[in-house]
Amino acid sequence: MDRRQFLKWGSFLTVSAAATGCGGGGGSDNSGPGQRQQIAGKGFGLGVASGDPRPDSVILWTRVDGGDGANLLSVTLQLSDRADFSNLLVNQALTAYPDWDYTIRHKVTGLASATRYYYRFLSGNVSAAGRTKTAPAAGAPLSQLKFAYITCQDWSVNHWGAFDELVQQDLDFVMHVGDYIYETVGAGFQTGNNETRHPPLKLPNGTPRADGAVYATTLADYRYLYKSYRADPRIQALHASFPVISIWDDHEFSDDCWQDRQEYSVADDATPQTARRRGANQAWFEYTPADVSINLSNPSFQNIQIYRSFAFGNLATLVMTDQRLYRSDHIVPESLAGSEIGSRYFVPKTSLQQIEAAKIAAAGGNLLNVSILGDTQRAWWQQQMQGANTAWKLWGNEVSLLRMGVDGTMAVAGLLQQGLSAALAQGFGLNLGPAQQRQLAGALYQDLLAADVSGATPVPSYANTQPLLASLSGGAISAAVFAAAVKPSLDGNLPPSMLLNQYILNADQWDGYNAERKALMAFLKNNNIGNVVGITGDIHAFFAGSVMDDYDAASPTPVMVDLVTAGVSSNSFFSYFKNVVDTVPAFAKAAPLIYQTANGQTVNTFSGTLQQFNPWLKYVDTDAQGYALVTLTPSKLSCAFHKVAKLANGVAPSPATASVQTVEVQAGVPAVNVL
Template identity: 65%
Template sequence: MDRRRFLKWGSFVTVSVAATGLAGCGGDDTPTVTPDAVPTPADSFSFQHGVASGDPKPGSIVLWTRVEGDNGKRPVAVKLQVSAQPDFSTLLVNDTLTALPDWDYTLRNKVTGLSAATTYYYRFIVGSRTSPTGRTRTAPAAGTPLAQLRFAFVTCQDWSVNHWAAMEELAAQDLDFIVHLGDYIYETVGAAFQTGKVESRHAQLKLPDGTLRADGASYATTVNDYRYLYKSYRSDARLQALHARFPIIAIWDDHEFSDDCWQDRQNYSATDDLTPRTARRRSASQAWFEFMPADVSIDLANPSFQNIQIYRSFTFGNLATLVMTDERLYRADHVLPEQAAGSEIGSRYFVPKATLAAEETRKMASAGNALTPVSILGDTQRAWWQNQMRSAATTWKLWGNEVSLLRMQIDGTQAIASLIAAGLVQANAALAPLQTAMTTALAADLQTARTGGTYPTLAYTSLKGVLALAGITGPVFDAAIKPALDSQLPPATLLGQFILNADQWDGYNAERKSLMAFLKNQGIGNVVALTGDIHAFFAGPVMDDYDAATPVPVMVDLVTAGLSSNSFQSYFKSVVDTDAAFAAAKPLVYATQGGATVNTFNATLKAFNPWLRYVDTDAQGYAVVTLTADKLSCTFSKLKTLTNAAAPALPATASSQTVEIPAGSASIKLL
């Protein structure tokens, strides 16, 4: 076997070792192709899905392309050239590889023997057809003093929603690499949230196989479905340009397989996840492996759905360790199963906090107090994460984390009391000085009634006492005010404390507390999570225990909005607009003023989650980090919206917010 190359057939990753002194116009150094990879006419093939690079290490990089064409399902010989010069005047790699139909003619080639912190150029050739030129960069060697690191982190790029101008804007920036936190594709097409609001250059998708849902949408089921999605997404010139410009470090979240998935289970209906979908999960994993330039392997001979490991880590000089986790393949079922709640409401979203905590405690107790049945990471990956954090010798420890670590809760009793009190002031402006006292009194009255089982028949004892200060007597209250208040009372189910999203770390609180205790007890500082998934911007400290009387900040979570996906606030707006049980909560999500919709959700979340230092729940965008030994600076860029079904011209950013984290502190400063 050639000393410079070998082929890992089990997962089809080729490896080249960079050499020196190869002439740019010379022939193949030592061609190695499969016997049936016959020469092909140049006009039969193209590189219409572009090129990509990923997983930068100090001495290696993974390069990717796909050959498009038809040669009767035979292998295709593809030449790879790598150079330190943009004109390829001197070649470091000049190898012939083989694109196989079994892997949809995709190539993943790991080039080793490269120099650290160096820019390289690469291209692929079939006959006289040459791919676009890609530019990539290796990481600085571990321990090397590094003045600065600059990178973007992105997530949630639904082809069928809004626009992709952010990709074009990012490609024009000066970055070392891009972190992609998942939802690179969306497995569902034709869903209600994907209709009507998308740039015209993105045609409607139609899966080759797919499974039809009751609502008329369909979801990817076979490997051909998932391949179709990746090929469709990669057909966009802006995404191609972004990949050709920077190496990417990618992880998946849920939509690369199935919305809010866990292991090999899907969640489209309340009882969906009772049935394993192993073949579907394996198909999704294979397509991700085929289309991502990631330094991982997959074992198709392994019949398990866990036949691939994508959690891995990276080091950038003495400045940063980046730990990328997989928070889908090993996670336990949601603590409150959908079938018990009847739907995702009450199980994954708007979940009673006390019920969630009690069930988590019960599950742990039944497992001998182990975290296994209530874990996102799984036991093996959790131990690996702890070891990565403990052994990191860099100033900063960055965590590529799919779902937010920040507590996001609402006290329904307090919120409803606040809304009713505001209504009283609106009806009688003279009551304005008593608004805070009325809110407190109403919350006490609501809680007393609910606890005593008399809801919705309230005596309003506390509120009467406050109103008496304004000269409103009991008989006047009973005759003129009480009937109006009684008519506004929401369902009792809205009273109490709720977790907004139990699909993220709030739904796995015991494991989050365990991880924070580990960092705190080990004295590991300067830990910052880079997070996606939730389609909103957030920044805040992650506490050792959010339910403690005095929570202590341990690390920081920075959450970026989706590149194009519908916003977090829009989801809750849909709920309060369409579900009668939640209609009373509408003012907590949005208001209508002068015919315009005003976001009140930001203020609601801040009111009940004081650790949230920055919140924008109605946004699309991306985040760029500038890292030095002294501080981490992160700029959240919020994008302009569609105009006449067209993406905005550059600059696409409508506004930005920069937050700063000083080294040695789990605090955040808004600039």
């Protein structure tokens, strides 16, 4: 090797510098650990990929076929500034090792900024050609940046038609904000709703769950999942077309995980799963073209750091965070709530606040035990935001920052009012106008607030509702009539007392770590850091809205914006909550807040419910799959949410997109405009 090449075996990354003129790059790097035989490979069945574009470098990736698990495979990388490879800037001999599952992760430096390059690999035969693009030089004037962002691409749910559309776009890069793979196979939500071109997955090892699903447990399991996903030619085409900047979320290890803890059952997270976490880390590292390092000699599960930042001229700084490896346990432990309901989902807001405050007090005011980012990464995030000298600050943020809560008492009052208004019209000929309906809902709300909730079912006195009805009906509904003909119906529609509460719907996202969110927003606000936009996934729905300094303040102040894309192929947020109200008896009477049935059709009311109780949510679609396309200029950010059509008879629709909703964020204003 000469001075332009070096090999970092501890973190498995080969590096070479591009030649400045015609001709190939430097010599061979066949050196490495051990003296195993080196033979030619048999091709590149998983395609090629690039990632982490910087002004002078990019990471290139492939996996070489033909390995026997013992011998080494020889491979050559070629990179050119011409599509026909007539001018080779790199012509580098490399080695694929069984230790890293015969994957290649190679960093090319010395590249020109804002330039398109072409690359391919040779071993046994020639790989497909990939194209990539470096970032603009730091501080360079930039009039526009175009990128897509995606999340949640479950092999076993819905379809991957979105990738066919994405490869047709003219993009600078693609962001993947997590859940590249799903660690479970055979779960209920993964059964009977996938493409026929995606055969069932069978993990080489795996651990069965009580519900019949099997989850990845070993390094071989996680490698199998990445190899299976990468076998699809549509995802190969996406990777070959654009550099991808990736971060992980939970499913690259385990659903709703924190650190090295899994959450499949109430007591699961009491036991560290260090070996499983390390296997997940290594497989992600091997199959992701990211400019990060892993230290396998470090016995900790925190043997890799994937949070990092990028700059694109003077236009945008992109900060990618890791919201799983350092996060604290959920504020309300499953062991206390008895299940994920009450711990991670449908969490009483007061309980969440009280337990969070107690944990902070026990830590002497430190956020360590109530944090998603952890102290070190939080300080790094603050440095990146404060030090950014670009027009926009983009945050690759796995879980939504937007408050998503429901006032159960108010919601129940609204449902009772709807039912009662209909009954009054039918039974008494009393048709209430909109203003009267609002009065009635208010009276019911006051009665529910004052109700005795010590038992399983609330006992209201209707001290507000009965007099109001008497006044509205001109005496037709006297106290006696109310007691005989109205009260029994109202009482029969009352839900369990537990529903008369304020709920946080998803405490696995930032709503469950409110103190740290407030600290981050205070940092932005106090340091006058504007034009911050969260680029977010995870929740299997589209959301767009402002992130407030304190959602519980009398007059919250918007600080930044969060734009959440739906999953490429995942069960929707709506479907999860529909399942809860359909299967958990305590929530059955809340079903109209999630859906209603009209003419035999299911009508989604969940999106409207969320907007009713969360006015900062300017756009909501809780039953969606799709992706997002962003056009960024100095004056505004435009985001087009592409909602894809459903799978039809096991086949992805063409075109995949069923509808597009565009939202905009104007520079200097942390607000969303829905076009």
